[in-house]
Amino acid sequence: xxxxxxxxxxxxxxxxxxxxxxxxxxxxxxxxxxxxxxxxxxxxxxxxxxxxxxxxxxxxxxxxxxxxxxxxxxxxxxxxxxxxxxxxxxxxxxxxxxxxxxxxxxxxxxxxxxxxxxxxxxxxxxxxxxxxxxxxxxxxxxxxxxxxxxxxxxxxxxxxxxxxxxxxxxxxxxxxxxxxxxxxxxxxxxxxxxxx
Numbered sequence: 001x002x003x004x005x006x007x008x009x010x011x012x013x014x015x016x017x018x019x020x021x022x023x024x025x026x027x028x029x030x031x032x033x034x035x036x037x038x039x040x041x042x043x044x045x046x047x048x049x050x051x052x053x054x055x056x057x058x059x060x061x062x063x064x065x066x067x068x069x070x071x072x073x074x075x076x077x078x079x080x081x082x083x084x085x086x087x088x089x090x091x092x093x094x095x096x097x098x099x100x101x102x103x104x105x106x107x108x109x110x111x112x113x114x115x116x117x118x119x120x121x122x123x124x125x126x127x128x129x130x131x132x133x134x135x136x137x138x139x140x141x142x143x144x145x146x147x148x149x150x151x152x153x154x155x156x157x158x159x160x161x162x163x164x165x166x167x168x169x170x171x172x173x174x175x176x177x178x179x180x181x182x183x184x185x186x187x188x189x190x191x192x193x194x195x196x
Contacts, residue, residue, distance in 0.1 A: 003052045005177045006189075008065060008112055009043035010105065012132060013167035016079060017042040020096050023082060023162045024134040027094060030155035034094055034135035041186055042132055044077075044098070046109045046172065049121050057119065061174060062190045064115035069172045069192035072108050077101035079132055079164030088153050095131035096164045105130045108172065132164070170194055 012020070017039035024036045049061070081097040098105060106128060113123040174190040 002055045004055055004058075005051045005179070006049040006053045006061070007175055007177060008046045008049065009173055009175060010046065010077075010108070010169045010171070011043055011173060012077075012079070013165075014039070016132075016165045016167050019163070019165045020079065020132050020134060023096060023159050023164065024094070026159050026162070027082075027134070027155050030158060031151055032094070032135075032155045034137045036135040037133055041184070043173075043175070043186070044105065044130055044132055046105075046112050047116065047121070047123060049116070058174075058189065060119055061116070061121075062192075064119060065112065065172055065174055065190060066192045068108065068111040068115050069194050071111050072104065072194050073196070074168050074170045074194045075101050075104040076166055077105060077169050078166035080162060082134070082156060082159045082162055084137075084152075084156065088156065091137045091152060093136055094134040096134055096162070098130040098132075100166065101169065102130055105169070112172070 020042055021036075021039040027034070028036060053061075077098060078100040079096045080099050083095055083097065084091040085093040085095065109128045109130070113128075117123065171191045171193050173188050173192075176187045176189055178185045178187065
């Protein structure tokens with residue numbers, strides 16, 4: 001058996017990913033240092049399944065995704081507003097928030113989580129907050145800051161209301177994440193269409 005690093009996600013449109021990348025470029029231009037996500041690798045995660053999932057579990061995982069997708073019709077998703085997790089004093093992730101479609105994508109997350117928990121994949125303890133990851137801060141607690149945090153706060157304020165555009169979500173995907181010296185690569189293993 002092979003161990004796999006898997007997650008379930010919905011994909012932004014190419015236009016939305018390009019807009020998100022331009023927002024990340026504005027943060028980079030303001031001196032914020034992070035590992036920025038390439039547009040082709042942007043996704044909105046529904047659930048991370050783990051670093052050591054047995055490939056023998058793939059069939060049951062795909063069945064659960066198919067069942068969850070069948071409960072939800074396609075929906076509009078818009079992205080706007082930029083922030084960091086957990087907070088600007090200890091930044092780890094820069095994100096683009098979800099506006100329209102937040103309730104629908106959260107319901108889709110809940111449906112996926114409910115079907116996967118009996119298979120041994122419990123949802124994260126912290127509450128689900130839909131977002132597109134723009135970048136991950138490197139190093140320790142001072143990552144992303146050139147001073148006492150004022151630079152990051154000012155950069156975030158400059159893109160606080162940035163418009164990431166909108167798209168229609170039509171499918172849920174299972175991805176394998178492969179880490180290497182060249183970076184992270186994502187392989188789509190399964191896609192389930194939302195209910196017509």
